[in-house]
Amino acid sequence: MWVSFLLVFMIIGILVYFYQLSNGLVVTNMTNQVSWGFYISNFTFLVGVAAAAIMLAVPAYIFDRKDIKDVVLMGDTMAVTAVAMAIMFVVVDLGRPDRIWHLIPAIGKFHFPESLLAWDVVVLNGYILLNLAISSYILYQHYHGREPKRSRYFPIVLIAIFWAISIHTVTAFLYSSNSGRPMWNNAMLAPRFIASAFASGPAIMALGLQIIRGMTNYPVSQSVINHLAIVTSIALQVTLFFIGAEIFTEFYNEGEHAASARYLFLGLHGHTALTPWIWTAIALLLLAMTIFMIHRTRKNPVFMNIAFIFTVIGIWIEKGMGLVIPGFVPTPIGEIYEYAPSIAEIMITLGIWAFGLLFFTVMAKAALPIQCRYMQKNSDPPHPEACTAFKPD
Amino acid sequence: MSSGRSRDKKSENADFARRHFLKQLGGVTAASATATTAHAAWGGSSLSDTFADFFQQHYREMSAEEIKDTLERIERKARKRYGVDIHCKDTAAMDGVLFGYAINVSKCRGYRDCVHACVKENNLSRDTQYIRVLELDRDNMNLHDADHYYNSDTVPVAGKHYFPMQCMHCDNPPCVKACPVEATWTEPDGIVVVDYDWCIGCRYCMAACPYQARHFNWGYPKLPADEITTDTHYLGNRPRPRGVVEKCHFCVQRTREGRQPACQEACPSGARVFGNLLDPKSEIRYVLENKAVFRLKEDLGTEPKFWYFRDK
Numbered sequence: 001m002w003v004s005f006l007l008v009f010m011i012i013g014i015l016v017y018f019y020q021l022s023n024g025l026v027v028t029n030m031t032n033q034v035s036w037g038f039y040i041s042n043f044t045f046l047v048g049v050a051a052a053a054i055m056l057a058v059p060a061y062i063f064d065r066k067d068i069k070d071v072v073l074m075g076d077t078m079a080v081t082a083v084a085m086a087i088m089f090v091v092v093d094l095g096r097p098d099r100i101w102h103l104i105p106a107i108g109k110f111h112f113p114e115s116l117l118a119w120d121v122v123v124l125n126g127y128i129l130l131n132l133a134i135s136s137y138i139l140y141q142h143y144h145g146r147e148p149k150r151s152r153y154f155p156i157v158l159i160a161i162f163w164a165i166s167i168h169t170v171t172a173f174l175y176s177s178n179s180g181r182p183m184w185n186n187a188m189l190a191p192r193f194i195a196s197a198f199a200s201g202p203a204i205m206a207l208g209l210q211i212i213r214g215m216t217n218y219p220v221s222q223s224v225i226n227h228l229a230i231v232t233s234i235a236l237q238v239t240l241f242f243i244g245a246e247i248f249t250e251f252y253n254e255g256e257h258a259a260s261a262r263y264l265f266l267g268l269h270g271h272t273a274l275t276p277w278i279w280t281a282i283a284l285l286l287l288a289m290t291i292f293m294i295h296r297t298r299k300n301p302v303f304m305n306i307a308f309i310f311t312v313i314g315i316w317i318e319k320g321m322g323l324v325i326p327g328f329v330p331t332p333i334g335e336i337y338e339y340a341p342s343i344a345e346i347m348i349t350l351g352i353w354a355f356g357l358l359f360f361t362v363m364a365k366a367a368l369p370i371q372c373r374y375m376q377k378n379s380d381p382p383h384p385e386a387c388t389a390f391k392p393d
Numbered sequence: 394m395s396s397g398r399s400r401d402k403k404s405e406n407a408d409f410a411r412r413h414f415l416k417q418l419g420g421v422t423a424a425s426a427t428a429t430t431a432h433a434a435w436g437g438s439s440l441s442d443t444f445a446d447f448f449q450q451h452y453r454e455m456s457a458e459e460i461k462d463t464l465e466r467i468e469r470k471a472r473k474r475y476g477v478d479i480h481c482k483d484t485a486a487m488d489g490v491l492f493g494y495a496i497n498v499s500k501c502r503g504y505r506d507c508v509h510a511c512v513k514e515n516n517l518s519r520d521t522q523y524i525r526v527l528e529l530d531r532d533n534m535n536l537h538d539a540d541h542y543y544n545s546d547t548v549p550v551a552g553k554h555y556f557p558m559q560c561m562h563c564d565n566p567p568c569v570k571a572c573p574v575e576a577t578w579t580e581p582d583g584i585v586v587v588d589y590d591w592c593i594g595c596r597y598c599m600a601a602c603p604y605q606a607r608h609f610n611w612g613y614p615k616l617p618a619d620e621i622t623t624d625t626h627y628l629g630n631r632p633r634p635r636g637v638v639e640k641c642h643f644c645v646q647r648t649r650e651g652r653q654p655a656c657q658e659a660c661p662s663g664a665r666v667f668g669n670l671l672d673p674k675s676e677i678r679y680v681l682e683n684k685a686v687f688r689l690k691e692d693l694g695t696e697p698k699f700w701y702f703r704d705k
Contacts, residue, residue, distance in 0.1 A: 024635045025594075026612030032521075035599040035609060095594020095609065095636030098447065102574040102593055109451045109575045109591070117573035117597050179693045180567065180603025256537055332603045332690075333527070333558065334537035 006358040013351010016344050017092060025095055027344040033337035034328040036093070038345045041320025042352070043089035044171060045200070046082045048193060048319060050127065051168040052201015053079035054161045055231050056224075061157045067221035071209055073371065076135040077363045078205055079164070083128045085356040092348055116174045123167045130160040139367055142374035168193045175323070180332045183260035184323075192242045193319070198235035199285075200315035202228040203308040208360070210305070218368050219375070229304055232311055233292030239315075240285055263336070264326040271329075273338040278322045284314035442466055451575065452483075452588040452627065463590075464627060471632050475618040483627040484649040486582035492643050492698065493583070493670040495680045496557055499704040500664035503528055503548035503555035510659030511559075514622050514644060515630040518614035523641040524656055525605070527556040536689070557664075559656070560585060560606040560641035561689065561697030568598035568607060577638075583670070583698055584643050586628040592637040599638060603690050604697075607640045643667075670698065 020027050030037045056075035060068040091097055102108035103121055112118040134156050141148040172190035179185050206228040213220040250261040262268050267275050291297045291307035298304055330336045341349070445466060450459060464481045471479045508524045515523065527539035531554050539556070549555070562585050569577050569585060576592040579585050599607045613635045625631040626646035633639055644654035648667070657665040668677035680686065684702035691697075 024610070024612040028611075030611070032599070032605075032608050035596045090595075093595070095596070095638075096592065096634075099574075099591070099593045102451075102576070102591060109454070111573050111575045114570050115573040115597070117571065117595060121573065174597075175600075178567070178571075178601050180601065180690070256535065259537060327600070330537065331605045333525075333541075333605045334535075334539055335541050335605070 003358065003361065006354040006361070009350050009354035010358065011351075013348050013354065016347040016351065020092070020344055020348065021097075025093075027342060029339055029342040029345065031337055031339070033331050033335055034325060034339040036324055036328065037339055038320070038341035038349055039089045039093040041324045042349055043086045043093070044324060045316050045319045046086040046089065047124070047171045048168050048197030048315070049201045049204055050079045050082035050086065051164045051194070051197045052205070053131070054164040055198060055202045055228065056205065057157060057161055057164075059227065061154065062161075065227075067223045068227065070371075070375070071220055071224055073135050073138060073367055074209060074212065074364065075205055076131045077360060077367065078201075078208065079131045080128055080135070081356050081360045081363070083124050083131075083167075084359065085352055087124060087128075088352045088355070089349075092352070116170065116177050119170045120167075120174055123163065123170045127160070127163050127167050130156060130163055134160060135367070139370055143370050145374060145377055147378070165194065168197050175327065178327075181260070181327050182257035183264075184327045186246070188242060188246055192239065192246070195235055195238040195242055196315045196319055199232050199239055199311050200319075202231045202235070203311040203315075206232070206308050207305065207312070212364060212368070216368060218372065225304075226299075229292055229298055229308075232308065233289065233298070236285055236289040236292065236311060239318075240282075240289060243282070243318075259330050259334075260326045263329050264322060268330065268336060271336050271338050273340060274321060274326055274329075277317050281314045281317035281322055284310040285318070288314065442469065446590070449590050451591050453578075460627075467625075467627070467631055471621075475616070475621055475632065477618055477621045477623060479621065479623045479625050479631070481625045481627060481631050482646070484646070486580050486584075487649060489669075489671055491583045491670045492562070492648060493668065493677050493681075493700070494562075494643070494698065495666040495677055495684075495686065495700040495702060497664045497666065497680075497704060498554055498556065498701050500662045501526070501555040501557060502662050502664075503543065503545060503550075503553070504661060505545040506659040506661055507557060507656035507665065510655040511641070513620060514647075514655035515642075516614075516616055516622055516625070516632055518610065518616060518633070520615055521608045521610075521639075523606075523608070524557055524559045527558060528553050529556060530554075556701070557656075558604060558606070558689070559699075560643075561604050561695065561699040562641075562643065564696035564698060565694060567601040567603065567693075567695060571597045571601035573597065580628070580645075582649070584628075584645055584648075585640070586642050586645065587637070587639055588628070589631075589633050589637045589639060594636040594638065596638060603693050603695060607638050609638050610635050 028037060053075040056068055056072045059065045060072035060075075091100065094100065103110060103118075105112070110118055110121075112122065134153055137153055138148045169190045172193040175181075175184035176186055176189040206225050209220045209228075210225060212218055247261070247265065250258040254262070259268060263271065264274050264278050288307040288310040291303050291310075298307070325339055329338070445462070449455075449463060452460075455463065460483055464483060467481045468479055471477055471481075503526055505524075505526055508522050508526060511517070511523050512519070512521075517523065525541060526545075527536060527541060528543040528548075528550070529535075529539045531552050536556075543550075562579075562583055564579075564583070566579060566585050569579060573595060574591060574593055577585065577587045577598055594609070596609055599609065610633055614633050616632060621632070622630060624646055626649075629642045629645040644652075644656075648654055654667055657667045666676050666680050668675035670677060670681075672678065680702060681700065686700040686702040688697045688700055
């Protein structure tokens with residue numbers, strides 16, 4: 001059911017992408033004024049999700065927390081999935097995907113280190129390779145019933161942890177380096193990116209792990225979910241503080257540099273397309289933060305999951321429609337074009353999300369039985385019912 | 394001048410190896426293509442042309458012979474697509490020339506004759522304009538208050554002044570830095586150009602430009618065949634492919650042969666001054682030395698080679 005549901009969206013997405021390929025990006029609602037839209041918004045959000053995998057990797061590999069170690073491979077898988085989706089969002093945004101080989105060093109002409117986009121290509125591909133290396137090594141060892149050698153994987157884990165910060169930092173620099181666009185050209189951008197990523201990523205992971213727990217017998221300890229709730233809670237507080245600091249600076253002595261912020265938060269010359277979005281996002285984030293900060297609501301599974309969902313939606317809006325689009329409105333010479341994604345953009349976006357969910361499902365179905373078998377044999381004390389098998393679909 | 398990088402045909406070994414590899418690849422595919430489908434049309438051009446397009450090297454990496462093939466292919470494709478015989482050249486920059494532009498704001502009346510001459514000369518898609526003339530109140534210099542879409546049939550309007558804007562050909566161009574594949578660069582004569590056949594269409598340069606000077610071909614350029622300017626340049630006004638970025642190139646097809654850019658030629662009020670910044674006797678040098686000139690967004694450090702001044 002689940003898989004065929006995803007396949008339908010994927011196939012629709014592929015068909016619409018072919019429609020876009022044969023007609024050009026004219027099928028999107030992007031223009032010379034707002035030259036990046038829904039695709040790059042989703043890309044930005046997903047890079048953050050990928051970076052947040054270290055919120056499992058650090059406690060698992062550095063602090064050796066047993067409960068988190070049991071699920072850390074799912075964090076790696078999520079990181080790989082998110083980066084793969086992020087790369088797909090960039091590819092569907094390209095006017096000439098047939099020329100993508102121009103980016104390959106030595107064969108094409110790779111503008112490194114000058115171009116921040118070249119940096120992004122390096123860090124994203126590197127991150128995917130690092131995560132694949134870690135998870136495939138550990139799974140391979142577990143498959144053979146062996147304990148992975150710490151000396152083998154730990155150095156890669158350490159690199160991957162720093163690398164994770166770099167992917168979202170570089171992505172933030174991609175925007176903040178543009179001195180012609182004051183809303184982005186701001187040293188706060190990279191810290192804001194990291195803070196919001198550590199809210200949205202752990203929230204998605206917490207939701208995903210609970211779904212895995214519900215669908216299979218795989219042991220996901222509640223202590224892992226609680227850990228992720230606390231991480232999300234702190235990251236949300238920092239994120240909202242950063243947003244507040246930025247609002248103050250933009251508006252206290254409001255100048256032309258605040259035009260995009262005014263457009264986003266209050267509307268500019270009667271143009272208010274993004275205003276409802278950003279206030280929805282801020283309201284969701286405030287609600288989620290409140291739920292997480294009150295012990296009784298945070299420990300209530302229903303409230304906690306509502307807060308996780310609010311966090312994901314809130315950051316998705318804030319990092320996408322709330323950051324990428326207003327950077328282009330007004331243009332650096334004051335023109336206002338209000339952007340909303342076209343049907344084609346929405347269908348292709350849904351297709352990539354469906355691909356991501358399917359990819360994660362397949363990876364999880366392959367990895368979890370290996371993990372289960374290994375746990376049954378090597379747990380001390382043994383997991384009581386340690387994932388005998390998958391529940392039937 | 395930031396980068397007077399000359400077009401060095403014999404670059405390092407890596408480049409040679411790369412070219413060699415691609416040539417072999419292209420040769421194999423082209424050979425098999427001609428054998429089977431010599432006359433086949435594939436997206437409007439022959440299969441061998443399509444392969445040659447795909448494997449075409451960066452403009453500054455191509456040998457003289459490869460450039461000649463490419464220019465011929467461009468002419469062939471224009472004939473197929475528009476039924477028009479164009480001439481495509483790649484005139485190199487002249488020695489001792491650095492182009493600059495200055496606009497006399499007191500003289501500009503906002504007729505937009507420059508805009509339309511540019512569209513025609515540069516084979517622009519009829520929904521794209523390199524030049525944008527802004528209308529502002531006389532006492533206002535804030536671009537954010539400008540009217541971009543005023544009616545040019547009723548100008549000049551009393552109490553207004555007009556600011557034509559186009560690519561500023563910055564000496565420190567943020568767009569060039571941004572491009573991940575070096576598809577845009579500064580030529581030795583100071584013109585910031587785009588290799589339309591190398592651009593991957595990521596549009597990062599558009600995000601980087603503080604002057605809104607870059608334009609993207611979202612669909613196929615809407616170019617009426619009977620209005621095509623047939624004297625074209627590889628880095629200039631040749632018909633553009635879909636999905637790539639383009640911008641003002643100071644009419645490279647004209648100015649490298651000592652002619653005026655089309656916008657200057659069309660201006661009825663003499664507001665436009667174009668010339669060689671390295672020639673002490675040029676009009677542009679006179680303006681820079683004797684008028685109170687200013688540039689847009691100077692605080693960004695982009696160093697535009699595009700000035701504005703007033704008579705009074």
